[in-house]
Amino acid sequence: MPDDFVENYRAYKQKRVIKQAAREEAKKYSKYANLRIKGSSDEGIEELLIFHTHSIEKGLSHPHFRPNFGKNALTKLKANLEEFNQLGLDKDSFSYQNAISVLRSYKEKHQNMQIETPNFDSLFGNINLASASMMAGAKKFANSLNDGxxxxxxxxxxxxxxxxxxxxxxxxxxxxxxxxxxxxxxxxxxxxxxxxxxxxxxxxxxxxxxxxxxxxxxxxxxxxxxxxxxxxxxxxxxxxxxxxxxxxxxxxxxxxxxxxxxxxxxxxxxxxxxxxxxxxxxxxxxxxxxxxxxxxxxQPKQQLLVAKSARKDSATIFTEIQ
Ligand SMILES: Cc1cc2nc3c(=O)[nH]c(=O)nc-3n(C[C@H](O)[C@H](O)[C@H](O)COP(=O)(O)O)c2cc1C
Missing domain, CATH: 3.40.109.10 (NADH Oxidase)
Structure with a gap:
């Protein structure tokens, strides 16, 4: 049989396997990914809480602070917290504590700047934020550039x-x-x-x-x-x-x-x-x-042989675009 034919047939068979593997992956992703706004499972709701909490955290760390920012994220966080409560999930969990902590930071930041938060208050007025931890929010960070x-x-x-x-x-x-x-x-x-x-x-x-x-x-x-x-x-x-x-x-x-x-x-x-x-x-x-x-x-051995695994020069993988 000519070599070309064998090579082409092998490539054809591999392409079929690639397509099949991609279909299987897509099927699993579609089945398990969190495709609803609300959580599709106990675990889904925790991930959504983390997602929306983080969005507010980013707003709090923004160099140009926008008073009363994040209406959309706050509304979604409110819905997530309600669903979390309905599911009777553990309020000591990381995702819940993280969420109420970011709400506390949000409120305190506005209070410190003497800014009213009517939208926030209407959403979260009934939650006792004083007991929330300070784990979420923004903090001052000093780079120590020579510590690498x-x-x-x-x-x-x-x-x-x-x-x-x-x-x-x-x-x-x-x-x-x-x-x-x-x-x-x-x-x-x-x-x-x-x-x-x-x-x-x-x-x-x-x-x-x-x-x-x-x-x-x-x-x-x-x-x-x-x-x-x-x-x-x-x-x-x-x-x-x-x-x-x-x-x-x-x-x-x-x-x-x-x-x-x-x-x-x-x-x-x-x-x-x-x-x-x-x-x-x-x-x-x-x-x-x-x-x-x-x-x-x-545990490491005192001495052993390792493969050198030489590396390319970084210049060979670098392209500057003007
Ligand atoms: C995702 C990944 C998979 C790897 N799989 C194997 C493996 O199956 N068997 C093995 O002996 N080494 C494996 N390695 C180690 C690599 O060969 C090794 O990282 C590479 O040669 C660079 O060498 P270094 O880690 O000593 O710097 C793997 C490394 C990575 C990052």
């Missing part, structure tokens, strides 16, 4: 490590890194991430064998699976955002692991849907979650 030295050190000393010291993971250090990684930026501060973590040897063995990009290395002491919840996203144009927020979190988490002295290797999940489903089954992860990547984490 530590970050430079982490950035230049991070290498993917595929071997680990014997013994269990220091879970305290791991949790410290995870907690630091929560500082990752995300669209409208939605923080749609989840980390599924296992130290179960049998499960790690199964996961590594399905992933198949870690051949020839010993089993890592732990695996973390980073996912993003599709329910955090609100419409058709956000359909790729889970991958962006997920990627940002993944990278930041990896840097945080390095900074606390743990060794790690990110493991891709570029797998056919049926293989991903096997992973989901083992970990009991539902379809609402986008599977971003796994991270093998363990």
């Amino acid at each position: 030295v530590d970050f430079k050190k982490v950035e230049t000393s991070r290498y993917t490590q595929r071997e680990f010291a014997d013994g269990p993971l220091d879970e305290e250090l791991y949790q410290e890194a995870l907690s630091m990684a929560m500082k990752s930026p995300s669209v409208c501060n939605r923080q749609p991430w989840h980390v599924f973590f296992t130290q179960n040897k049998a499960k790690i063995e199964q996961l590594i064998s399905i992933q198949s990009g870690f051949k020839g290395y010993g089993l890592p002491p732990s695996l973390s699976i980073v996912t993003v919840d599709r329910r955090a996203f609100l419409g058709p144009y956000e359909r790729n955002e889970p991958y962006i927020d997920g990627g940002i979190f993944l990278m930041n988490f990896d840097m945080c692991l390095t900074s606390v002295g743990l060794a790690s290797c990110i493991l891709n999940l570029m797998l056919p849907t049926n293989e991903l489903d096997k992973l989901r089954n083992i970990l009991k992860i539902d379809d609402a979650q986008v599977m971003i990547a796994m991270v093998a984490v363990g």
